[in-house]
Amino acid sequence: MTQAPTPTADTVRRLVRSLLGEGAASDVRPAATGAEPATWWVGTRHVLRLATDRETALRQRRELRLRELVRPYVSVTVPTSVAHGEWAPGLTYTLDGKVPGGSAEEHHVSALGEADLAALLTGLREVPVRQAETLGVPRAAPRSLEALRQSAEAAGRRLAEADEFDPARPERLTREASAQLGVQPGSPAVLVHHALADEHLVVGADGRVRGVLGWTDAVLGDPAEDIAALALRVGSPAAVRAATLAGYGARPCLRGLWLARCDTLVHLAGTLAGRPSAPASVSLPLLRTRLRRAWEPILLERVTELREDGTGEDGPA
Known part of the structure; x- marks a missing residue:
């Protein structure tokens, strides 16, 4: 070869x-x-x-x-x-x-910037799936929250022993919650950027989102993946506010929140153990920052009761 x-x-x-x-x-x-x-x-x-x-x-x-x-x-x-x-x-x-601006690490995303993120999520949902498939954009099955929950629980215990994480936090992904938050049958796939947590959000000094780079990893799948990525970049409250403005209901918002939280536990624990699972460009300090952002509390998870009929998957929270 x-x-x-x-x-x-x-x-x-x-x-x-x-x-x-x-x-x-x-x-x-x-x-x-x-x-x-x-x-x-x-x-x-x-x-x-x-x-x-x-x-x-x-x-x-x-x-x-x-x-x-x-x-x-x-x-x-x-x-x-x-x-x-x-x-x-x-x-x-x-x-x-070149798209003028800096990264979301350099510039804080303002309230108007959150509206920009909401418009981005709205636009991605409106991209015709059939046309994207014609271009060769692959479909990606939703991740198993239960499998991720088990990995995150083990990672959380290791981080607690290393004094990197408080295991007594009130926000916990239980087996029951992982079943409730999963993608409901019949939920449509949408275009997912799938790499918004990397250096792909271009933010101006005024806090507005100016552009989105890096479309090579885009898939057709679960929009909660992009909500999770935004939680790592701008924090859970801002990510959920943007997703809610985009018309997403409680279920995908909370699923995105828990994808982000579980990922940050697994990635930080793996890196500390010398078995990194995050991209090489993500430093240890940034992994700690992402853990803090993902675990910022939000009101939605405390007041939402999900029903088994699928309500909350696409409608307003």
């Missing part, structure tokens, strides 16, 4: 020179640390992303088409490709216009 070529600074300069001219090629730099970065800043206005294997290339081609499908449905900026093609046989690139 032929090994894929490795992108280098010279590779990037030659490609940028062919796309934007000699001047642009003099100002390229890696967007992240690492010996073989696949994402590069090009001046102050562009970002170049290189696929380094065939699977990534396939997802990047799909992403370009998906962004065009999503764009009319969301009010925030979706990146635009200035140029795209292959930088090596079978390996793609896209040169995107």
Whole structure:
């Protein structure tokens, strides 16, 4: 099997020179640390992303088409490709216009920013599922809350022993609750960004959400996954307020809350034990911050009684 070529600074300069001219090629730099970065800043206005294997290339081609499908449905900026093609046989690139702003770690999301998040969730739900499937967006089955609950309970005990988590917290995901909060039969799948917890929310200094990057991991599935990701980024109260504004009822809001809480326990415990399950880019301090955000109490979980007829899955909470 032929090994894929490795992108280098010279590779990037030659490609940028062919796309934007000699001047642009003099100002390229890696967007992240690492010996073989696949994402590069090009001046102050562009970002170049290189696929380094065939699977990534396939997802990047799909992403370009998906962004065009999503764009009319969301009010925030979706990146635009200035140029795209292959930088090596079978390996793609896209040169995107940079979306101005910082990350949700750098800028606090304001009340108007929460409305932007609500509009984003609303727009994702309105994207036609059939058209997304035609583009090759895969379906993803909802995760088992019961399996996640068991893993989180064990992780919580280990974190309590390490003085990283208070096991006496009143918010607990019981076996009964995991059954109640699960996706109800007949609930429609929606387009899920599936990576909003990473560096993909672009936030302005005024707290407004300016754009959403990184659409390669999008799936058709459970909208609670995006609610969970927002809880890790902006805290549980803000995430649930945004989801409620988007028209989601108590069940998906609380399911997203518990996905986030269980994930943070499992990821932090695994990292402390030397078996990290979170992405390598997520540092130990950030895992602790995400744990705190996910476990912020919200009023909804204290006042909601879920019925078995499915009420609360899509209607207002």
